[in-house]
Structures are given as C-alpha cells and as structure tokens.
Amino acid sequence: MIMFDRDYQIRGKHATYSKYLVKHKDNTGAPIFNRFIDIYMIGAIMGFMHGKRAEEDNTVKDDVSILASTVIAEKDKLQFIYRLIMLLDTNSGLTLEERINRAFRDDSKEETIADNMKLFHSYVCGGIEYLYEKFKDCVTNDDFIDRIYQIVDRFKADIDNNLYETAIKNIIDGWDYAYVAE
Amino acid sequence: MLLRSIRFKNFRQYKGDQSIEFSCDPERNVTVILGDNTSGKTTIVQAFTWVLYGSANFSSEDLLNLDVASQMRVGDKEKVEVDICLNHDNTEYIISRYEEYVCTGNGIHRHQFSSPKLFYKQPDGQLKTIEKVDSTIQKILPKELSNYFFFDGERIETISSKQDVTEAVKGLLGLTVLSNAMSHLNPRSSKSVIGKFRSSMDVDSSRKAENLLQQIESLTDRREYIGTELANVEDQIKHYEGQIELTENILREHQPTAILQRKREELERNIKQEKTALEDSKKRLFDGFNRNAIGFFTQPMMKKALECLDDAKVSDKGIPDMNASAIDYIIQRGICICGEVIEEGSSRHAHLIKERDYLPPQFIGTVIRTFKEKISMYQSFSEPYYENLKSSYQEIIRCKTRINDWDDELLDICDRIKGKEDVKKHEENLQDYKNRLRKLASEKDKLIEENAKLVGEIERLQRLHDSLAIASEKNTRIQSYIRYAEAIYEWIKTTYESRQHEIRQQLETRVNNIFAQMYHGSRKVTINEKFNVTLLTALGEEEIVTDESRGLETVKNFAFIAGLVDLAKAKIKEKTEDLEKPLSSEPYPLVMDAPFSNADEKHVTNISRILPDIAEQVIMVVMAKDWGFAETVMGHRVGKKYYLDKKSETLTYIKESV
Amino acid sequence: MTSKLDASQPLDEKKLNRLKLDILTLERDNLRTRELTNDEMVEKIRKLIEEEVMKCY
Numbered sequence: 013m014i015m016f017d018r019d020y021q022i023r024g025k026h027a028t029y030s031k032y033l034v035k036h037k038d039n040t041g042a043p044i045f046n047r048f049i050d051i052y053m054i055g056a057i058m059g060f061m062h063g064k065r066a067e068e069d070n071t072v073k074d075d076v077s078i079l080a081s082t083v084i085a086e087k088d089k090l091q092f093i094y095r096l097i098m099l100l101d102t103n104s105g106l107t108l109e110e111r112i113n114r115a116f117r118d119d120s121k122e123e124t125i126a127d128n129m130k131l132f133h134s135y136v137c138g139g140i141e142y143l144y145e146k147f148k149d150c151v152t153n154d155d156f157i158d159r160i161y162q163i164v165d166r167f168k169a170d171i172d173n174n175l176y177e178t179a180i181k182n183i184i185d186g187w188d189y190a191y192v193a194e
Numbered sequence: 195m196l197l198r199s200i201r202f203k204n205f206r207q208y209k210g211d212q213s214i215e216f217s218c219d220p221e222r223n224v225t226v227i228l229g230d231n232t233s234g235k236t237t238i239v240q241a242f243t244w245v246l247y248g249s250a251n252f253s254s255e256d257l258l259n260l261d262v263a264s265q266m267r268v269g270d271k272e273k274v275e276v277d278i279c280l281n282h283d284n285t286e287y288i289i290s291r292y293e294e295y296v297c298t299g300n301g302i303h304r305h306q307f308s309s310p311k312l313f314y315k316q317p318d319g320q321l322k323t324i325e326k327v328d329s330t331i332q333k334i335l336p337k338e339l340s341n342y343f344f345f346d347g348e349r350i351e352t353i354s355s356k357q358d359v360t361e362a363v364k365g366l367l368g369l370t371v372l373s374n375a376m377s378h379l380n381p382r383s384s385k386s387v388i389g390k391f392r393s394s395m396d397v398d399s400s401r402k403a404e405n406l407l408q409q410i411e412s413l414t415d416r417r418e419y420i421g422t423e424l425a426n427v428e429d430q431i432k433h434y435e436g437q438i439e440l441t442e443n444i445l446r447e448h449q450p451t452a453i454l455q456r457k458r459e460e461l462e463r464n465i466k467q468e469k470t471a472l473e474d475s476k477k478r479l480f481d482g483f484n485r486n487a488i489g490f491f492t493q494p495m496m497k498k499a500l501e502c503l504d505d506a507k508v509s510d511k512g513i514p515d516m517n518a519s520a521i522d523y524i525i526q527r528g529i530c531i532c533g534e535v536i537e538e539g540s541s542r543h544a545h546l547i548k549e550r551d552y553l554p555p556q557f558i559g560t561v562i563r564t565f566k567e568k569i570s571m572y573q574s575f576s577e578p579y580y581e582n583l584k585s586s587y588q589e590i591i592r593c594k595t596r597i598n599d600w601d602d603e604l605l606d607i608c609d610r611i612k613g614k615e616d617v618k619k620h621e622e623n624l625q626d627y628k629n630r631l632r633k634l635a636s637e638k639d640k641l642i643e644e645n646a647k648l649v650g651e652i653e654r655l656q657r658l659h660d661s662l663a664i665a666s667e668k669n670t671r672i673q674s675y676i677r678y679a680e681a682i683y684e685w686i687k688t689t690y691e692s693r694q695h696e697i698r699q700q701l702e703t704r705v706n707n708i709f710a711q712m713y714h715g716s717r718k719v720t721i722n723e724k725f726n727v728t729l730l731t732a733l734g735e736e737e738i739v740t741d742e743s744r745g746l747e748t749v750k751n752f753a754f755i756a757g758l759v760d761l762a763k764a765k766i767k768e769k770t771e772d773l774e775k776p777l778s779s780e781p782y783p784l785v786m787d788a789p790f791s792n793a794d795e796k797h798v799t800n801i802s803r804i805l806p807d808i809a810e811q812v813i814m815v816v817m818a819k820d821w822g823f824a825e826t827v828m829g830h831r832v833g834k835k836y837y838l839d840k841k842s843e844t845l846t847y848i849k850e851s852v
Numbered sequence: 853m854t855s856k857l858d859a860s861q862p863l864d865e866k867k868l869n870r871l872k873l874d875i876l877t878l879e880r881d882n883l884r885t886r887e888l889t890n891d892e893m894v895e896k897i898r899k900l901i902e903e904e905v906m907k908c909y
Contacts, residue, residue, distance in 0.1 A: 044480070046484050050487075053488060054487055057488065058491065060495070089488055092492075092568055093492065095565055096495045096496065097495075099503075100495055112502070112503070112558075112562075113558075117551075153476065157479055157590060160583075161584075164583050167490075171494055
C-alpha cells in the first residue's frame with residue numbers, strides 16, 4: 013500500500029485552523045480534537061459530507077506536521093475513510109464500477125493513487141475549513157461543549173429521519189446535502 | 195466607715211483643685227452628683243478605687259488633665275493627686291495618692307508612680323503618718339469587698355451570683371476572728387498551739403518519738419500544700435465554669451448562625467464535589483466526541499456505500515485456485531487453455547483480462563468483505579456514541595445548574611452570616627473548657643481524698659506519739675494545757691458554725707425583706723454556704739431557679755448588697771455573759787455609679803425608697819434623666835447635691851447645687 | 853497544788869471563759885493591726901494558756 017505511509021503536512025491557513033482546533037499538550041487551543049491526525053480524519057469526512065474541497069493554501073506561512081509513525085498507526089481508519097470517499101465521490105464523473113475499482117483496486121496503482129490522494133486531501137482541507145467555521149466564534153470551554161453537542165445532535169436528527177432518502181438522491185445527482193451548514 | 199470628702203487635683207477631667215463634701219448627716223445621708231454621659235461620672239467612682247488600691251478601669255492610662263498637659267513645656271512637671279478623707283473606727287483618716295508627670299522632648303510621661311500616703315488625725319488635731327499603708331487600707335475596706343461598696347451599675351450582674359464571697363463576707367460580718375482563732379488552735383496541725391504543746395512534751399527520747407514528730411510535721415506540711423493546691427484548683431474550676439457559661443451563652447445566641455455555618459460548609463463541600471464531577475463530565479464529553487467520531491459521522495456514507503456495493507453485486511466470481519499471473523501467462527503465450535488463439539484487441543483477449551480482474555491479486559472481494567465488516571462494526575458504535583455524548587452533555591447541564599443554585603444559596607448564607615462571630619471557634623473552646631473542667635474535677639477529688647487520708651494518718655501518729663509520753667510533772671502540766679486548749683477550740687468551732695449559719699439565715703431574711711420591698715411578685719432569694727444568691731420562684735409547692743431578666747437581676751443584686759450592708763450594721767452579740775465586747779463590724783457607705791441604669795421605673799422607685807435606710811451613707815453619681823424620677827421618692831433624704839458641668843472633652847467643673 | 857493538773861479533774865469554767873475572752877480579743881486586735889504573723893500568734897496564745905492554767909486564783 014503506497015498511501016498513508018509517510019509524513020503529512022498541512023500548510024497555510026489550514027495549518028492555522030488546525031492549530032486552533034487541536035488541544036495542545038499544555039491545554040491551550042480549542043479542546044475539540046486530541047491530535048492533528050484526528051483533524052485530518054474528521055476533516056476528510058466533514059469535507060466530503062459537506063461537499064467542501066479546498067486547495068492547499070499558501071496565503072499564510074504556517075504548517076503542521078503529522079509524523080509518519082502517527083499516520084501509519086492510524087492507517088486502518090485512514091484507509092476506511094479513503095475507501096468511503098473514493099467509493100462515493102461522484103464529482104469525477106465515474107461510474108459505480110469505476111468508483112468501486114477506484115476505492116478497492118487502485119491501491120497498488122501508482123498513477124491513479126496520486127490523483128486519488130489529491131482528491132482526498134482536497135476534502136481534508138475543505139473539511140478543516142468547515143470545522144473552523146463551525147468553531148471559530150467559540151471562546152470558553154463551555155462554548156465548545158455547547159457547540160459540539162449542537163453539531164452532534166443536529167447531525168443525529170438529520171440522519172435519523174427520512175430526509176436521508178432525499179440526501180441520497182442529492183449525493184448521486186450533484187451535491188446538496190440536506191445537512192446545511194449554519 | 196463614713197466618707198467625708200474627696201479632693202481632685204488635675205485628675206482626668208477635673209482640672210485644678212476640685213472637691214466634693216459628702217453628707218454625713220444621719221437623716222439626710224444621701225449625696226447626689228448629677229452628670230450626663232462622658233461628663234466624668236464614672237471617673238468619680240473609679241477615683242475611690244484608684245486612691246485605695248491603685249487600680250481603676252480607665253481606658254487611657256494617663257491621668258493628667260489634658261488641658262494642663264497641653265500647656266506643659268519641656269522640663270515642666272505636673273502633679274495629679276486625689277485625697278479621700280474618711281472616718282473609720284473612731285479615727286479620721288486621710289488617704290492620698292499622687293502621680294507626677296514630666297514633659298520631655300518625647301511628650302508627656304509619668305515620672306513618678308502612684309504611691310499612696312496615709313495619715314490619721316491625732317486627738318490634738320495633728321496628722322500622723324501611718325507606715326503600713328496598704329495593710330491598713332486593707333483593714334479599713336478590704337479590696338475583695340470594694341466591689342460591694344463602690345458600685346458600678348454596669349457590673350451589677352456579676353456581683354452576687356458568681357464569685358465566692360465567703361471570705362470577704364466573713365470578714366465583713368466579723369467571723370474572721372473566730373476562724374483565725376480556730377486555725378491557731380487547730381488540734382490537727384503540728385504548728386498550732388495544741389500541736390506545739392504536744393511536741394513540747396517529754397517523750398521517750400528514742401528515735402521513734404522523734405520520727406513520729408517528724409512524720410506528723412511533714413504530713414501537716416503536705417496538708418497545707420494540699421490546701422493551697424485545692425484552693426488553686428477550685429479557682430480554676432470556677433474560672434472554667436464561668437467560661438463555659440459565657441461560651442454556652444454565646445453559642446445559644448449564635449445558634450442560628452451555627453446552623454447557617456454548617457449549611458455553608460455543606461454547600462461548599464457539595465459545590466466542590468460537583469465541580470469535580472463537572473470537570474469529569476466535560477472530559478468525558480470531549481473524549482467521547484473524539485473516540486469513534488469516525489464511526490458516527492460516516493454513517494450516511496457507510497449506508498450509501500453498502501447500497502452501492504449491493505447494487506454492484508460484486509461477488510466471488512473468480513475461478514478457484516487460479517491467479518492473475520496464470521492468465522498473464524496465457525495471454526502472453528497467446529494460446530488459451532482451450533487451445534484458441536488469443537490476440538491482443540480481440541474479444542477473447544478482453545474477456546481474459548476481465549476474468550483476470552476477478553483473480554488475486556486483482557480480486558477485491560476480500561477487501562470489500564473486510565470493508566463491509568468494518569462498516570458494520572462502526573455502525574454498531576454509532577448509537578452508543580450519540581447516547582453517551584448526549585448523556586454527558588445533559589450531565590454537564592445538570593451539574594452546572596446544581597452548582598449555580600448552590601452558589602446562589604451560598605451567597606445568600608454568606609450575606610446572612612457576614613459580621614457574625616465564627617461559631618466554630620467557640621464550639622472548640624467549649625469542648626476544651628469542658629475537658630479541662632473534667633481534669634480539674636478529678637484533680638480536686640484526688641486532693642480531697644488525699645487530705646482526708648492525711649487527717650486520719652496524722653491523728654493516728656499523734657495518738658501514737660502521745661502514748662509514748664512518759665509520765666512526768668512537765669507532761670502532766672502540758673496535758674492540762676492541751677485539755678484547755680482543746681475545750682476552747684471545740685467551743686469556738688461550735689460557736690463559729692452556729693454563727694455562720696445564723697448569719698446566713700439573717701442575711702437571707704434581710705435580703706428577702708429588702709427584695710420584697712423592691713419587687714412585687716412571687717419570688718424569693720436563697721443564699722448558700724458560699725453566700726451566693728439565687729432567685730427562686732414559688733411555683734406551687736416547688737421552688738425552682740428561674741432565668742432572670744436584667745432588671746430583676748439588678749434588683750436581686752441590690753437587695754443582696756443592701757442586706758449585706760444592713761447586716762454589717764447590726765451588732766452580733768455573744769451570748770456568753772462574761773464577754774462584754776460583742777463581735778461587731780463597721781457599717782459601710784454605698785458609692786454608686788449609675789445605679790438606675792438597668793432598672794425600670796417601678797424598680798427605681800422601690801430601690802430609691804430603700805437605699806437611704808440600708809446604708810450609713812449613700813453617694814450616687816447619676817444621669818439627670820434617671821434622677822428626675824428617683825428624686826420624687828428620695829429627694830427628702832438628700833443632704834448634698836452637686837452637678838458636673840462639662841465644659842469640653844477635657845474639662846469638667848464640679849459645682850454644688852443649691 | 854497538783855490537783856488542778858490531774859487529768860481526771862474537770863476543767864475550770866472560769867479559766868475557760870477568761871481564756872476565750874483573751875484569745876478572741878487578741879485575734880480581733882491583730883485583725884486590725886495585722887502586726888503579728890501566724891507563728892507569732894500561735895506563740896502568744898500558747899503563753900496565754902500556760903499562764904492561765906497555772907493560775908491559782
């Protein structure tokens with residue numbers, strides 16, 4: 013497997029956002045995510061689910077390093093998310109079968125891997141932006157707690173009801189997930 | 195004793211030479227000094243104790259009049275002096291005390307300390323100095339009794355009920371003579387008259403007799419020591435009893451506060467615990483959010499993915515035991531297993547390629563299956579994820595609400611407690627006092643027990659010693675002495691006991707009489723062996739101790755003082771014909787500062803009616819507003835009247851009223 | 853005149869009364885003047901008794 017086996021850098025404003033969202037060892041920073049790798053993973057999910065992709069940013073000079081060892085340790089999860097996204101992302105105009113292949117066969121194909129990872133990373137960055145927007149006005153611990161609960165609760169409500177049927181359709185047709193960002 | 199006059203020189207407010215002549219007229223025996231608060235009323239009464247004993251309760255130690263002090267230049271010296279002229283035992287005495295102040299660069303200091311001088315007037319009018327000032331003053335008016343005659347209205351509560359007045363009253367009522375005689379004769383002591391007679395007897399000069407005497411001596415010494423120790427312990431016991439009562443009163447007063455304080459502590463504890471729980475809940479929430487977030491947030495994706503995979507119907511299509519490289523080989527060789535030619539671009543070729551895709555490592559079925567298993571694993575986590583997060587959040591809300599409510603309650607309680615005393619400290623003190631009291635009580639018991647043993651032991655040794663006495667003329671003589679001495683001792687003892695009992699009863703009767711005149715109600719007074727006074731209410735058949743209001747307390751104590759003075763006036767005659775001289779004691783005056791300050795109108799009337807009759811001389815320093823009422827009752831008994839003219843904070847003039 | 857020293861003889865009332873008076877007077881006076889210590893008082897009373905008992909009148 014030639015992915016998720018090396019260091020990863022988050023750069024630019026996404027790095028800044030990430031730093032904001034991660035709880036540092038000295039307990040400064042937003043107490044949401046324990047590690048940068050967690051942001052990476054959740055970022056990917058959130059980015060995909062809200063149809064948000066973003067290019068790597070270099071408007072500001074900042075970066076965050078995720079060590080290879082950390083990445084490798086979470087390879088299992090990372091792959092899982094990767095596969096989900098590769099399977100479900102319809103923006104590249106691929107058929108279902110092609111997407112299945114992309115999700116499950118491309119692992120060893122060097123050429124396609126690079127593109128897939130680019131796609132994956134764009135969702136990561138998009139997701140980081142999304143998360144930052146959600147939490148940027150929080151100040152106290154209590155604010156964060158309230159916001160976390162809001163997000164989870166709303167999410168649950170959304171997925172529990174039949175709006176999902178519509179959401180499925182939307183996923184296939186384009187992108188307009190019912191779960192609208194506030 | 196009759197007070198004739200008091201003279202002040204630069205004593206506190208009384209600048210220059212000022213004096214008061216007291217009325218010595220037996221009919222109009224009341225001297226009234228009117229003054230408002232801070233005009234110097236208390237100073238006058240406390241001047242008496244200052245002259246007599248050198249002590250007073252002034253708030254500042256400097257006695258020099260401040261006007262005079264401010265005029266002093268460096269090097270100047272000024273004197274503060276007070277004289278009292280009085281009659282006692284048919285002798286006219288003058289007691290004088292002074293202090294000298296000097297002005298230095300650092301201010302004004304006491305230069306020479308209060309030293310008393312005592313003079314008495316000889317028949318020819320000459321003044322003669324008495325050397326033993328303090329002891330003579332002590333016999334004129336013992337310090338222990340001074341509280342009874344220099345009367346501060348404010349102290350009235352403590353006077354008759356708490357202190358052991360036995361010794362002082364004995365002195366006042368003439369029992370001291372008998373009691374001293376008893377202790378001098380005491381047959382139980384080796385140092386008394388009888389003891390000395392015994393030891394002077396000739397005995398068998400063997401060591402035995404000597405030893406016995408030594409033993410008796412040392413046991414007697416031990417008894418003396420025990421006596422002192424016992425008195426000491428009893429003092430301490432009294433002290434702690436007093437403290438306990440005081441503290442219990444304080445605690446009673448602050449009972450509501452105690453309850454509030456306990457509540458406060460409880461709240462603080464709860465809040466602290468709850469805050470910890472809150473932090474835990476928050477941590478749980480954050481941890482919960484992070485853990486399995488993937489499983490939760492990918493739910494829609496996972497659902498969709500399953501659908502996709504189902505649609506695609508990816509299944510195990512591959513030829514068993516065949517792998518991709520085998521097909522590669524076939525393609526490369528160009529000839530299929532079945533023998534047909536495989537050409538690139540042909541449909542056969544395409545078909546083979548397709549088959550190849552179903553073979554490892556192209557075969558993704560396993561991967562997909564693994565993937566699906568992972569999905570179902572994550573899905574199983576999702577419900578708990580949400581529920582846990584929700585309950586953590588709700589718990590947080592609950593904690594916060596509780597904390598807020600308790601904080602509010604705490605604030606309220608703190609407000610209510612603010613300024614009130616820390617009850618806990620008093621509770622601790624109370625415990626401490628009670629412990630000490632217990633220890634002291636057992637100490638006391640031990641001492642008493644030892645004492646009793648010693649008495650028995652001493653008696654035994656004395657008998658032993660006597661038995662060793664050899665028959666001789668000297669011894670016979672001495673034994674006579676002893677017989678007489680013992681007889682006299684027994685007589686004195688009996689007399690003393692019956693006297694004391696009689697006096698106590700007389701005192702009780704007199705006090706009750708006076709009390710009944712001052713207070714109309716169903717109460718009476720009882721006096722115990724220690725001469726403490728307790729109020730009883732006649733409640734049917736029983737007589738019980740009742741709580742007393744301040745006003746009633748005042749009246750009771752007044753009655754006691756009055757009774758005491760009344761009795762002291764009476765002469766106690768000895769019933770034996772041969773004794774011409776009765777055991778008498780001097781009458782005393784009453785000097786009072788604000789005597790009506792705690793009594794209501796009715797009591798003021800009653801007190802005013804009685805006072806002039808129960809003391810030889812009554813000297814009162816009162817506030818004008820209190821006097822107005824009393825004057826209607828005792829005005830006709832007033833022989834001298836003064837008023838304190840306050841000119842400034844530092845200056846008052848004593849003026850006589852006409 | 854040893855009869856008065858006989859232990860079996862009853863005590864003379866007159867002597868007793870005189871002694872009572874003397875002792876009490878002594879005590880009262882000392883209460884006023886406070887001149888004598890306890891030991892001195894004991895000495896004085898002792899002498900009073902000795903003298904009175906030995907009196908023949």
